[in-house]
Amino acid sequence: MLALVLLGAGVGLALLWAPEDADQGATQRIFYLHVPVALTAYAMLGWGAWKALRLLWTREERYDLASYTGVHIGLIFALLTLATGSIWARASWGVWWDWRERQLVVFLILFLFYSAYFMLRYSLEPGGARGRISAVYALVGVVLIPVSFLAVRLADQFLHPTPLIRRGGPDIEAGMLFTFGVCFAGMLALGATLYANELTGKRLDARLRELREVLT
Amino acid sequence: MSSGDKYLWGAYLVVLLAVLVWVAIIALKLQRLERELGEIVELARRG
Numbered sequence: 716m717l718a719l720v721l722l723g724a725g726v727g728l729a730l731l732w733a734p735e736d737a738d739q740g741a742t743q744r745i746f747y748l749h750v751p752v753a754l755t756a757y758a759m760l761g762w763g764a765w766k767a768l769r770l771l772w773t774r775e776e777r778y779d780l781a782s783y784t785g786v787h788i789g790l791i792f793a794l795l796t797l798a799t800g801s802i803w804a805r806a807s808w809g810v811w812w813d814w815r816e817r818q819l820v821v822f823l824i825l826f827l828f829y830s831a832y833f834m835l836r837y838s839l840e841p842g843g844a845r846g847r848i849s850a851v852y853a854l855v856g857v858v859l860i861p862v863s864f865l866a867v868r869l870a871d872q873f874l875h876p877t878p879l880i881r882r883g884g885p886d887i888e889a890g891m892l893f894t895f896g897v898c899f900a901g902m903l904a905l906g907a908t909l910y911a912n913e914l915t916g917k918r919l920d921a922r923l924r925e926l927r928e929v930l931t
Numbered sequence: 932m933s934s935g936d937k938y939l940w941g942a943y944l945v946v947l948l949a950v951l952v953w954v955a956i957i958a959l960k961l962q963r964l965e966r967e968l969g970e971i972v973e974l975a976r977r978g
Contacts, residue, residue, distance in 0.1 A: 726943065730939075730943075739935075740935050741933070741935040741936050741939050742935040742938055742939055744939055745938070745939055745942045745943075748942055748943060748946055749942070752946065791949070791953075795945065795946055795949055798942075798945050799942045799945060799946065802938050802941050802942040802945070803938070803942065805938060806934070806935055806938035806939070905950070909953065912957060916957070916960050916961075916964070919964055920964065923964065923967050923968065923971060926971050927967075927970075927971055927974070930971060930974045930975055930978055931974065
């Protein structure tokens with residue numbers, strides 16, 4: 716419900732209220748969608764890695780499903796980041812993709828790395844070993860998140876827009892920053908809702924399977 | 932509608948579509964879980 720309210724308000728503000736960018740015009744409004752989606756992807760993949768660390772640390776099996784769900788939802792947001800970013804690139808630069816842009820390539824590597832997580836997971840027999848190997852893989856991949864995040868912050872000379880908050884304070888107008896804040900909160904809430912629902916579904920699925928095995 | 936507007940709406944529609952697909956997947960999953968639960972209840976009654 717919170718996600719719905721925040722996202723509804725955020726989209727309304729982004730499309731109807733936020734001031735129009737003098738340089739990019741209407742297409743700059745994709746920013747209110749693209750950046751929160753990307754940050755939520757980082758948050759979800761990071762959450763998946765955190766749960767993977769908990770699994771390796773405590774050896775408690777329940778963290779395996781939590782880590783898997785975090786990666787699963789993070790990957791959906793990563794795919795949306797690539798899709799919305801590509802549309803924005805076509806509108807602003809005239810191309811769907813530019814291989815010279817390191818930020819784009821780093822994000823694509825991050826996406827492909829976590830896509831391979833599923834291939835690895837489903838190539839192993841279910842059980843403790845699968846959970847631990849998947850957890851190690853999810854943890855290794857988390858290194859790419861700060862690399863991808865920093866690539867945007869360090870690359871001032873490239874086509875990709877630069878960060879909106881610098882050391883001296885926000886680099887954008889207050890109305891734009893407020894709209895971005897609402898959209899980001901909404902997207903995070905959506906990510907958390909997706910995660911909670913998916914995890915409940917997966918746990919329920921596992922319990923039902925156990926119950927069926929007991930009864931047959 | 933200008934070319935910029937088309938891309939803007941396109942980007943928002945992609946995300947909306949993704950959310951709708953997710954809702955549909957959740958609905959299908961709930962249906963499957965309900966069916967499986969019914970089967971398990973039936974098994975428990977027989978056993």
